[in-house]
Amino acid sequence: MNFKTLKITQKPPNSPICHLNLNNPTLKNALNSDFFIEFPKALTSLDQNPNVRIIILSGNGDHFCSGIDIKTLSSITGTTSLDRGRAGELLRRQIKGLQSAITAIEQCRKPVVVAIHGACIGGGIDLVSACDMRYCSEDAFFSVKEVDLGLTADLGTLQRLPRIVGYGNAVELALTGRRVSGGEAKEIGLVSRVFKSKKELNDGVRAIAEGMAAKSPMAIIGTKEVLLRSRDMSVDQGLDYVATWNSSMLLSDDLTESIMAQMQKRKPVFAKL
Structure with missing residues (x-):
């Protein structure tokens, strides 16, 4: 598929690993209106591709993402001839549409692993906080910048970030808008590992993705699904959900193949999704 903002x-x-790149480097991969249309379409196409097991999200150019494009933001918040109630209803629908584009990461069955370099600001934080695994290079820096633009972050950062870095850290970052280095991002749990350079980041994340791609695809998608669902459940509810999930999914051939491969001391071979 050909996109204006993605590659x-x-x-x-036929590799099981697919690279999804933000591809608007002249604007530091700012998220424009085309992105919000194209991104969920790209994820859906990869989700439905039986050859794809892991998706690596990254940015082309010097930065991962500089946030929402100012022109796009202005077009959404611009003046309208509608009355106040209708204007508010329209704006709410527009915001919900942008939110859906980010939530598409969680709705994708395949794990989305993000490799972050350079700037990750505003809407970039919305993106990475929805991803399943996060890694960065030493030159990466992060900022929940919306407060400096007179906005309340509304595409998922305020909902997802506290679950990743803890409520106290999320409050401090969201209210100050300050810059966080790659090293501090590792300390607070925003990323799992910091690599010295962009090349080492790309090579390291690729190696991690290859390791996951060699595992049972049924186990991988099940683990992602149960983790996401259990996030909003009590322990008892989460246990009940995973019991229901496995009562169906354990009937696949992946479990048998895994056991046989270990007994025969060979690599398992799993069917495509």
Whole structure:
């Protein structure tokens, strides 16, 4: 598929790992209106591709993402001839549409692993906080910048970030808008690991993705689904949900293949999704 703001690569063509790149480097990969249309479409196409097991999200150019494009923001919040009630209802629908584009990461069955370099600001934090695993290079820096623009972050950061870095850290970052280095991001749990350079980041994340891609795809998608669902459940509810999930999904051939491969001391071979 051809996109204006994204680039999809799969090397070799049938590789289980697919790279999804933000591809608007002249604007530091700012998220414009085209992105919010294209991004969920790209994720859906990768989710439905039986050859894809892991998605690596990254940015082309010097920065991962500089946030929402100012022109796009202005077009949404611009004046309208509608009355106040209708204008508010329209704005709410527009915001919900942008939110859906970010939530598409969680709705994708395949894990989305993000490799962050350079700036990750505003809407970039919305993106990475929805991803399943986060890694960055030493030059990466992060900022929940909306407060400096007179906005309340509304695309998921305030809902997802506290679950990742803890409520206290999230409050401090969201209210100050201050810059966080890659090292501090690791300390507070925003990323799992910091690599010295962009090349080491890309190579390291690729190696991690290859390790996951070699595992049972049924186990991988099940683990993502149960983790996301259990996030909003009590322990008892989460246990009941995973029991229901496994009562169906354990009937796949992946469990048998895993056991046989271990007994025969070989690598397992799993069917495509």
